[in-house]
Amino acid sequence: MPTNSVYVNCFESVCCAGESSEALFEAICTHQSGIKSFNEFIPNKSIALGKIEKPFSIESLLAVTCKKVLVQSSLENFENTLLVVGSSVGGMQRSELLFLRDHHYANIDPKLHAIDAIAHILSQHFTFKDDISFSTACTSSANALGYGYEMIAKGVYESVLVVGIDTLSLTTIRGFDALGVLSSRPCQPFDMNRDGMNVAEGIAVVLLQNTPCKESIEFLGAGYSSDAHHMAHPSPDGEGALLAMQKALQCAHIMPSEVGYINAHGTGTQANDTSEACAIARLFGDKVSVSSTKSITGHTLGAAGALEAIVCAMALQKQILPPNTNLFEPENKTLNLVNAAKSRTLRYALSNSLAFGGNNTALLFGLPQ
Template sequence: MTPLAITAYTATTALGAGRLAQAEALDQRRSGLRPNDFGPAPRLDCWIGRVEGVEEVQLPPVLARWDCRNNRLAWLALQQDGLLDAVGAAAARYGAARVAVVMGTSTSSIGASEEAYTRLDRDAGGERFADDLQRPIVHTPHSIGDFVQHATGLAGPCVTVATACSSSAKVFAQAARLIQAGVVDAALVGGVDTLCGSVLYGFNALQLVSRDKCKPFDASRDGLSLGEAGGFALLERATETDPLQLRGYGESSDAHHMSAPHPQGLGAQLAMRDALARAGIEAAQLDYLNLHGTSTPANDAVEAIAVAALFPEALHAASTKAWTGHTLGAAGIVESVFALIALDTGHLPGTLNATIPDPVCGPQIRLAPERRALHYAMNNSFGFGGNNCALVFARP
């Protein structure tokens, strides 16, 4: 593919707001996980990656119809790292109608819908949402995409991708196709997912939530820790002077099982191979791989098998889920930001909380951090149903 420049990028997670907060926590090996304090008691006995201050965020009056916890986190994330200024400059350069908005999410604003059903208007026979939640847009999957478009004033194509945990990785591929087809000249991509009852109790019902801090790829791992996050990146056609680029993407749907990956990771391998091919590089040229690494027994083992089948031993591959928790539909953008930070700083994170690697892990799976210059970084994001996406980023 023709490289695309990443001219602005940011993430807000349990580690803090903006890129610097992420980079410092990764460097200090300081996790953002904390004992579950979300929602009404009794609460699940687990650890979560909760973003501080979301409840205090105030949307501008003109955006009041989109008000909900998910869109407040989106608004908080939009304010970081000069993102809005960069978006405004792109709109001025190309025209607002020539800049797309492509957002990823897993549950969007379902937390608002949960609240609406717990507060049904009893005067209307318990069949009507309370007046303050009579806002249909926040009860749809497109809530986040519609909100971001109105919050930024962009007027190009607006898409919300909802493919579970690969959602905000696939936005890069969607945007690349829009730009390369000439539909738009630039795209604001990103993803936001917030904690809610459906997420916590849904994953717990699948027996995937650990009572302890997650420890990806550790031999004794027993489940994930859930988190919330928001992040964004601005993509434009690349020039020779652009320091960070999207160089390739690969997508696959192996459809092996509703929630379990293919046992040999065939879909994951296909996505990674296609990303490398589009980037025009060999597997041996990849320096860093941010693994999906959820800390569930099946997912980590399958990903380790797939990585060992494709890459030489020199690759530094690690999971950052123990810093932020699994941020679901926002994982793709957050961990793409981590890959870009690695390209910027030369800091390759290890895998936090893991001490004894699962025997299935090859030497590519690293527990300790490393520092060195790198040119190519990949991010893996795999979702339910075998919906897979791999992205290759580069510093030319």
């Protein structure tokens, strides 16, 4: 079957660091973190989180964000568009609030609890050709983007709307706390003195199409691996991440030396950063600029893949390298870790998403030729 080109034509996002993608990119480049300290999520403990401060529900915010993407696009509606959702939480936060209020399950609607709750909510505002939802922990929306890429490349759909979303669920926050990986301050990816991650909420909406528009970024390939090293720890040498990046490059017949920027998964935990840094160093050496933007956004979990794909797209559009923040003493001395926003001629950018169980996804983007 012939392979069609796939383009990122429109996108929008909302997270603790910005109410739009433009605001987010500015925050990243100027080191303005949206992470704050909270003490209401875990008894007798202050933790740093990325919370969206809005007077209305995140479900309403999601519909508004999708509407903004529709207005940006050449589409009149989403009736011939596939909706692909990536989320690790789905409607779980809503269920938690109801249970904690009522102390029983009677008022919990199953349609608004599971991962496909997001598609159900959006169906009240838009009509889609069909929908599918992915829940693969921190690679959820990266895998949703990969699926959208496949659908367009193979000619099944002409347009795919990818939605990455996660909210601040108590189940998730306390689960990460039980693992001992939450930080009380904004995280420090790749730093010697990092002490953990910041759970965050976020929305990222990306429209993929088979024809380009004025400011399109080409979606060139996706690479996947499942190393299954451990339920919650990556392989120490980064074998899974390495394989995913290699597959993404092979998909587009791109050499490692051609990639100008990598948006790393970079969560700020001891295990993740050491493993991912090792993988990047093995494949790219010091020849590619690397940053994690989670010190600004926090870890938006299932939304992170789509949110960071948007950061890569904007880096290519603006020809600017997004910097690391809170990086003072790098643990890995080989990596070319960017500390300040820099103008740079960029042709290709890679986005890494790594998840529990060794589920790894790398997405490759480039300027259209």
